Amino acid sequence: MIEVQPMSIDQLAGAVVLFLGAVGSLLLVIWQSRCHCEVNLCYVFRCSRRPPNEEELKTLANEAKDMKNKTDKMLKKEDKVLKKEDEILEEVAETPRLLPKTKSKDSVVMEPEPEPEIDKLV
Numbered sequence: 001m002i003e004v005q006p007m008s009i010d011q012l013a014g015a016v017v018l019f020l021g022a023v024g025s026l027l028l029v030i031w032q033s034r035c036h037c038e039v040n041l042c043y044v045f046r047c048s049r050r051p052p053n054e055e056e057l058k059t060l061a062n063e064a065k066d067m068k069n070k071t072d073k074m075l076k077k078e079d080k081v082l083k084k085e086d087e088i089l090e091e092v093a094e095t096p097r098l099l100p101k102t103k104s105k106d107s108v109v110m111e112p113e114p115e116p117e118i119d120k121l122v
Contacts, residue, residue: 007015020037
């Protein structure tokens with residue numbers, strides 16, 4: 001016989017969630033496949049493959065074109081944003097950095113940060 005070790009309620013809940021997740025993902029694959037599915041109580045699922053008709057092929061082609069157009073638009077926007085970021089970074093690199101210099105408790109004066117020294121290894 002198989003002996004089952006005692007487990008806590010959270011371990012049981014985790015096992016149930018894992019089992020239901022596996023069954024759910026299997027059902028998702030079956031329902032999203034291109035099979036013509038019929039539910040049968042004796043055999044649970046009986047799938048028969050049927051080719052898509054012309055209307056389905058047209059809608060799939062239109063969806064693919066729409067997705068391609070959306071990705072192209074997103075890539076163009078991303079390129080514009082990257083170019084703008086590069087311009088901003090170049091402007092920031094050209095301007096001197098300012099460090100706060102305190103005169104008193106209430107007033108703050110900004111002064112340029114000294115350039116870092118580069119150690120040359122010979």
